[in-house]
Amino acid sequence: MDTIIDPVSGPSEDESAGEAIPFEEAEAEDDDGIYVVEKITGHEFKKDGTLLLQVKWKGYDKPEDQTLEPEANLLEGAEEILEEYFRRLGGRPQRPEKPTKKRKLSEARSTRKSRGANGTETPEETIPDWVPKGKSWEREVAAIETIIRDPETGGLVAFLQWENGRKSRVSVEQCYEKCPMRMLRFYEQHL
Structure with missing residues:
Protein backbone atom coordinates (compact mmCIF):
# COMPACT_ATOMS: atom_id res chain seq x y z
CA MET A 1 0.00 0.00 0.00
CA ASP A 2 1.18 3.52 -0.87
CA THR A 3 1.37 6.16 1.81
CA ILE A 4 0.26 9.69 0.91
CA ILE A 5 2.15 12.43 2.72
CA ASP A 6 0.45 15.78 3.29
CA PRO A 7 2.58 18.79 2.29
CA VAL A 8 4.00 20.83 5.14
CA SER A 9 2.09 24.08 5.46
CA GLY A 10 3.89 25.59 8.44
CA PRO A 11 7.44 25.81 9.62
CA SER A 12 9.41 22.58 9.43
CA GLU A 13 11.55 21.10 12.17
CA ASP A 14 15.26 20.85 11.51
CA GLU A 15 15.92 17.44 12.95
CA SER A 16 19.67 17.95 13.32
CA ALA A 17 19.42 21.19 15.35
CA GLY A 18 15.94 20.80 16.67
CA GLU A 19 14.98 24.36 15.65
CA ALA A 20 12.20 25.58 13.39
CA ILE A 21 13.17 26.89 9.96
CA PRO A 22 10.64 29.51 8.92
CA PHE A 23 9.44 29.63 5.32
CA GLU A 24 10.72 32.80 3.63
CA GLU A 25 9.18 34.52 0.64
CA ALA A 26 11.32 36.06 -2.08
CA GLU A 27 13.37 39.05 -0.95
CA ALA A 28 11.95 41.35 -3.63
CA GLU A 29 8.42 41.27 -2.31
CA ASP A 30 7.02 41.97 1.12
CA ASP A 31 4.20 39.95 2.69
CA ASP A 32 1.51 41.57 0.52
CA THR A 41 18.56 55.47 -10.88
CA GLY A 42 17.16 58.22 -13.10
CA HIS A 43 14.11 60.06 -14.34
CA GLU A 44 12.33 61.46 -17.38
CA PHE A 45 9.18 63.40 -18.15
CA LYS A 46 6.16 62.32 -20.16
CA LYS A 47 4.80 64.72 -22.75
CA ASP A 48 2.08 65.78 -20.33
CA GLY A 49 4.73 66.76 -17.74
CA THR A 50 4.36 63.73 -15.44
CA LEU A 51 7.63 62.88 -13.68
CA GLU A 69 7.18 54.65 -12.30
CA PRO A 70 5.12 57.81 -11.78
CA GLU A 71 6.22 59.78 -8.73
CA ALA A 72 2.80 59.19 -7.12
CA ASN A 73 3.47 55.42 -7.04
CA LEU A 74 6.56 55.97 -4.87
CA LEU A 75 5.11 58.40 -2.34
CA GLU A 76 3.90 55.55 -0.15
CA GLY A 77 6.61 53.14 0.97
CA ALA A 78 9.61 54.69 -0.79
CA GLU A 79 9.47 58.26 0.53
CA GLU A 80 12.99 58.16 1.99
CA ILE A 81 14.52 56.78 -1.21
CA LEU A 82 12.63 59.39 -3.23
CA GLU A 83 13.80 62.21 -0.95
CA GLU A 84 17.40 60.94 -1.13
CA TYR A 85 17.25 60.91 -4.94
CA PHE A 86 15.95 64.50 -4.97
CA ARG A 87 18.74 65.51 -2.54
CA ARG A 88 21.36 63.99 -4.87
CA LEU A 89 19.92 66.03 -7.75
CA GLY A 90 19.78 69.21 -5.70
CA GLY A 91 15.98 69.31 -5.62
CA ARG A 92 12.98 67.92 -7.42
CA PRO A 93 13.66 67.86 -11.17
CA GLN A 94 11.73 70.38 -13.21
CA ARG A 95 10.42 69.63 -16.66
CA PRO A 96 12.74 71.27 -19.18
CA GLU A 97 10.97 73.93 -21.19
CA LYS A 98 11.03 73.43 -24.91
CA PRO A 99 12.93 76.24 -26.56
CA THR A 100 10.65 78.13 -28.85
CA LYS A 101 12.09 79.51 -32.03
CA LYS A 102 10.65 82.91 -32.69
CA ARG A 103 11.97 84.94 -35.55
CA LYS A 104 11.33 88.53 -36.26
CA LEU A 105 9.75 89.20 -39.61
CA SER A 106 12.92 90.93 -40.83
CA GLU A 107 15.06 87.90 -39.91
CA ALA A 108 12.71 85.50 -41.66
CA ARG A 109 12.87 87.57 -44.83
CA SER A 110 16.66 87.77 -44.83
CA THR A 111 17.00 83.97 -44.93
CA ARG A 112 14.82 83.48 -47.99
CA LYS A 113 16.21 83.17 -51.47
CA SER A 114 15.72 86.23 -53.60
CA ARG A 115 12.86 86.19 -56.07
CA GLY A 116 12.54 87.90 -59.40
CA ALA A 117 9.71 90.21 -60.45
CA ASN A 118 7.56 87.27 -61.57
CA GLY A 119 7.83 85.52 -58.17
CA THR A 120 10.15 82.72 -59.25
CA GLU A 121 13.49 82.09 -57.60
CA THR A 122 16.43 83.84 -59.16
CA PRO A 123 18.63 81.23 -60.84
CA GLU A 124 21.98 80.84 -59.13
CA GLU A 125 23.83 81.47 -62.39
CA THR A 126 22.56 85.07 -62.55
CA ILE A 127 24.16 85.99 -59.20
CA PRO A 128 27.66 87.31 -59.90
CA ASP A 129 30.69 86.39 -57.83
CA TRP A 130 31.55 90.03 -57.10
CA VAL A 131 33.45 90.59 -53.86
CA PRO A 132 35.01 93.74 -52.41
CA LYS A 133 38.75 94.22 -52.22
CA GLY A 134 40.45 94.00 -48.84
CA LYS A 135 41.24 91.54 -46.08
CA SER A 136 37.98 91.87 -44.14
CA TRP A 137 34.41 91.93 -45.39
CA GLU A 138 32.80 92.37 -41.94
CA ARG A 139 31.71 95.96 -42.68
CA GLU A 140 30.85 95.27 -46.33
CA VAL A 141 28.39 92.38 -45.79
CA ALA A 142 24.82 93.55 -45.14
CA ALA A 143 23.47 90.01 -44.67
CA ILE A 144 24.19 86.37 -45.31
CA GLU A 145 20.95 85.35 -46.98
CA THR A 146 21.43 81.58 -47.03
CA ILE A 147 23.97 78.78 -47.28
CA ILE A 148 23.40 75.83 -49.60
CA ARG A 149 25.31 72.82 -50.89
CA ASP A 150 26.49 73.34 -54.47
CA PRO A 151 25.05 70.46 -56.53
CA GLU A 152 28.05 70.49 -58.89
CA THR A 153 30.94 70.55 -56.41
CA GLY A 154 29.24 69.33 -53.24
CA GLY A 155 30.78 72.26 -51.34
CA LEU A 156 28.90 74.85 -49.33
CA ARG A 166 24.90 93.87 -54.83
CA LYS A 167 24.48 90.15 -54.26
CA SER A 168 27.02 87.42 -54.79
CA ARG A 169 27.63 83.73 -54.39
CA VAL A 170 30.80 82.92 -52.40
CA SER A 171 32.33 79.74 -50.97
CA VAL A 172 31.92 79.39 -47.21
CA GLU A 173 35.68 78.96 -46.92
CA GLN A 174 36.11 82.52 -48.23
CA CYS A 175 33.45 83.72 -45.79
CA TYR A 176 35.19 82.00 -42.86
CA GLU A 177 38.37 83.86 -43.79
CA LYS A 178 36.94 87.29 -44.74
CA CYS A 179 33.86 87.65 -42.48
CA PRO A 180 34.00 85.06 -39.67
CA MET A 181 31.82 87.04 -37.24
CA ARG A 182 29.04 87.40 -39.82
CA MET A 183 29.17 83.63 -40.38
CA LEU A 184 29.00 83.00 -36.65
CA ARG A 185 25.96 85.25 -36.30
CA PHE A 186 24.30 83.49 -39.25
CA TYR A 187 24.80 80.07 -37.65
CA GLU A 188 23.60 81.31 -34.24
CA GLN A 189 20.40 82.65 -35.82
CA HIS A 190 19.76 79.31 -37.51
CA LEU A 191 20.28 76.92 -34.59
Whole structure:
Protein backbone atom coordinates (compact mmCIF):
# COMPACT_ATOMS: atom_id res chain seq x y z
CA MET A 1 0.00 0.00 0.00
CA ASP A 2 1.18 3.52 -0.87
CA THR A 3 1.37 6.16 1.81
CA ILE A 4 0.26 9.69 0.91
CA ILE A 5 2.15 12.43 2.72
CA ASP A 6 0.45 15.78 3.29
CA PRO A 7 2.58 18.79 2.29
CA VAL A 8 4.00 20.83 5.14
CA SER A 9 2.09 24.08 5.46
CA GLY A 10 3.89 25.59 8.44
CA PRO A 11 7.44 25.81 9.62
CA SER A 12 9.41 22.58 9.43
CA GLU A 13 11.55 21.10 12.17
CA ASP A 14 15.26 20.85 11.51
CA GLU A 15 15.92 17.44 12.95
CA SER A 16 19.67 17.95 13.32
CA ALA A 17 19.42 21.19 15.35
CA GLY A 18 15.94 20.80 16.67
CA GLU A 19 14.98 24.36 15.65
CA ALA A 20 12.20 25.58 13.39
CA ILE A 21 13.17 26.89 9.96
CA PRO A 22 10.64 29.51 8.92
CA PHE A 23 9.44 29.63 5.32
CA GLU A 24 10.72 32.80 3.63
CA GLU A 25 9.18 34.52 0.64
CA ALA A 26 11.32 36.06 -2.08
CA GLU A 27 13.37 39.05 -0.95
CA ALA A 28 11.95 41.35 -3.63
CA GLU A 29 8.42 41.27 -2.31
CA ASP A 30 7.02 41.97 1.12
CA ASP A 31 4.20 39.95 2.69
CA ASP A 32 1.51 41.57 0.52
CA GLY A 33 3.26 40.87 -2.81
CA ILE A 34 4.42 44.49 -3.10
CA TYR A 35 7.81 45.08 -4.69
CA VAL A 36 10.45 46.91 -2.66
CA VAL A 37 12.32 49.86 -4.16
CA GLU A 38 16.09 49.51 -3.78
CA LYS A 39 17.04 52.80 -5.40
CA ILE A 40 16.06 55.36 -8.02
CA THR A 41 18.56 55.47 -10.88
CA GLY A 42 17.16 58.22 -13.10
CA HIS A 43 14.11 60.06 -14.34
CA GLU A 44 12.33 61.46 -17.38
CA PHE A 45 9.18 63.40 -18.15
CA LYS A 46 6.16 62.32 -20.16
CA LYS A 47 4.80 64.72 -22.75
CA ASP A 48 2.08 65.78 -20.33
CA GLY A 49 4.73 66.76 -17.74
CA THR A 50 4.36 63.73 -15.44
CA LEU A 51 7.63 62.88 -13.68
CA LEU A 52 8.64 59.24 -14.23
CA LEU A 53 11.36 57.73 -12.05
CA GLN A 54 13.65 54.87 -13.12
CA VAL A 55 13.34 52.32 -10.28
CA LYS A 56 15.70 49.48 -9.42
CA TRP A 57 13.76 46.86 -7.48
CA LYS A 58 15.29 44.97 -4.56
CA GLY A 59 16.27 41.45 -5.62
CA TYR A 60 16.13 42.28 -9.34
CA ASP A 61 19.62 43.03 -10.62
CA LYS A 62 19.10 42.93 -14.39
CA PRO A 63 18.84 46.38 -16.03
CA GLU A 64 15.79 45.24 -18.00
CA ASP A 65 13.97 44.64 -14.68
CA GLN A 66 14.08 48.36 -13.89
CA THR A 67 10.85 50.22 -14.57
CA LEU A 68 9.67 53.79 -15.02
CA GLU A 69 7.18 54.65 -12.30
CA PRO A 70 5.12 57.81 -11.78
CA GLU A 71 6.22 59.78 -8.73
CA ALA A 72 2.80 59.19 -7.12
CA ASN A 73 3.47 55.42 -7.04
CA LEU A 74 6.56 55.97 -4.87
CA LEU A 75 5.11 58.40 -2.34
CA GLU A 76 3.90 55.55 -0.15
CA GLY A 77 6.61 53.14 0.97
CA ALA A 78 9.61 54.69 -0.79
CA GLU A 79 9.47 58.26 0.53
CA GLU A 80 12.99 58.16 1.99
CA ILE A 81 14.52 56.78 -1.21
CA LEU A 82 12.63 59.39 -3.23
CA GLU A 83 13.80 62.21 -0.95
CA GLU A 84 17.40 60.94 -1.13
CA TYR A 85 17.25 60.91 -4.94
CA PHE A 86 15.95 64.50 -4.97
CA ARG A 87 18.74 65.51 -2.54
CA ARG A 88 21.36 63.99 -4.87
CA LEU A 89 19.92 66.03 -7.75
CA GLY A 90 19.78 69.21 -5.70
CA GLY A 91 15.98 69.31 -5.62
CA ARG A 92 12.98 67.92 -7.42
CA PRO A 93 13.66 67.86 -11.17
CA GLN A 94 11.73 70.38 -13.21
CA ARG A 95 10.42 69.63 -16.66
CA PRO A 96 12.74 71.27 -19.18
CA GLU A 97 10.97 73.93 -21.19
CA LYS A 98 11.03 73.43 -24.91
CA PRO A 99 12.93 76.24 -26.56
CA THR A 100 10.65 78.13 -28.85
CA LYS A 101 12.09 79.51 -32.03
CA LYS A 102 10.65 82.91 -32.69
CA ARG A 103 11.97 84.94 -35.55
CA LYS A 104 11.33 88.53 -36.26
CA LEU A 105 9.75 89.20 -39.61
CA SER A 106 12.92 90.93 -40.83
CA GLU A 107 15.06 87.90 -39.91
CA ALA A 108 12.71 85.50 -41.66
CA ARG A 109 12.87 87.57 -44.83
CA SER A 110 16.66 87.77 -44.83
CA THR A 111 17.00 83.97 -44.93
CA ARG A 112 14.82 83.48 -47.99
CA LYS A 113 16.21 83.17 -51.47
CA SER A 114 15.72 86.23 -53.60
CA ARG A 115 12.86 86.19 -56.07
CA GLY A 116 12.54 87.90 -59.40
CA ALA A 117 9.71 90.21 -60.45
CA ASN A 118 7.56 87.27 -61.57
CA GLY A 119 7.83 85.52 -58.17
CA THR A 120 10.15 82.72 -59.25
CA GLU A 121 13.49 82.09 -57.60
CA THR A 122 16.43 83.84 -59.16
CA PRO A 123 18.63 81.23 -60.84
CA GLU A 124 21.98 80.84 -59.13
CA GLU A 125 23.83 81.47 -62.39
CA THR A 126 22.56 85.07 -62.55
CA ILE A 127 24.16 85.99 -59.20
CA PRO A 128 27.66 87.31 -59.90
CA ASP A 129 30.69 86.39 -57.83
CA TRP A 130 31.55 90.03 -57.10
CA VAL A 131 33.45 90.59 -53.86
CA PRO A 132 35.01 93.74 -52.41
CA LYS A 133 38.75 94.22 -52.22
CA GLY A 134 40.45 94.00 -48.84
CA LYS A 135 41.24 91.54 -46.08
CA SER A 136 37.98 91.87 -44.14
CA TRP A 137 34.41 91.93 -45.39
CA GLU A 138 32.80 92.37 -41.94
CA ARG A 139 31.71 95.96 -42.68
CA GLU A 140 30.85 95.27 -46.33
CA VAL A 141 28.39 92.38 -45.79
CA ALA A 142 24.82 93.55 -45.14
CA ALA A 143 23.47 90.01 -44.67
CA ILE A 144 24.19 86.37 -45.31
CA GLU A 145 20.95 85.35 -46.98
CA THR A 146 21.43 81.58 -47.03
CA ILE A 147 23.97 78.78 -47.28
CA ILE A 148 23.40 75.83 -49.60
CA ARG A 149 25.31 72.82 -50.89
CA ASP A 150 26.49 73.34 -54.47
CA PRO A 151 25.05 70.46 -56.53
CA GLU A 152 28.05 70.49 -58.89
CA THR A 153 30.94 70.55 -56.41
CA GLY A 154 29.24 69.33 -53.24
CA GLY A 155 30.78 72.26 -51.34
CA LEU A 156 28.90 74.85 -49.33
CA VAL A 157 28.25 78.29 -50.81
CA ALA A 158 26.87 81.41 -49.17
CA PHE A 159 24.63 83.99 -50.80
CA LEU A 160 25.67 87.42 -49.56
CA GLN A 161 23.89 90.77 -49.69
CA TRP A 162 26.41 93.63 -49.73
CA GLU A 163 26.01 97.11 -48.28
CA ASN A 164 26.21 98.54 -51.82
CA GLY A 165 23.11 96.54 -52.83
CA ARG A 166 24.90 93.87 -54.83
CA LYS A 167 24.48 90.15 -54.26
CA SER A 168 27.02 87.42 -54.79
CA ARG A 169 27.63 83.73 -54.39
CA VAL A 170 30.80 82.92 -52.40
CA SER A 171 32.33 79.74 -50.97
CA VAL A 172 31.92 79.39 -47.21
CA GLU A 173 35.68 78.96 -46.92
CA GLN A 174 36.11 82.52 -48.23
CA CYS A 175 33.45 83.72 -45.79
CA TYR A 176 35.19 82.00 -42.86
CA GLU A 177 38.37 83.86 -43.79
CA LYS A 178 36.94 87.29 -44.74
CA CYS A 179 33.86 87.65 -42.48
CA PRO A 180 34.00 85.06 -39.67
CA MET A 181 31.82 87.04 -37.24
CA ARG A 182 29.04 87.40 -39.82
CA MET A 183 29.17 83.63 -40.38
CA LEU A 184 29.00 83.00 -36.65
CA ARG A 185 25.96 85.25 -36.30
CA PHE A 186 24.30 83.49 -39.25
CA TYR A 187 24.80 80.07 -37.65
CA GLU A 188 23.60 81.31 -34.24
CA GLN A 189 20.40 82.65 -35.82
CA HIS A 190 19.76 79.31 -37.51
CA LEU A 191 20.28 76.92 -34.59
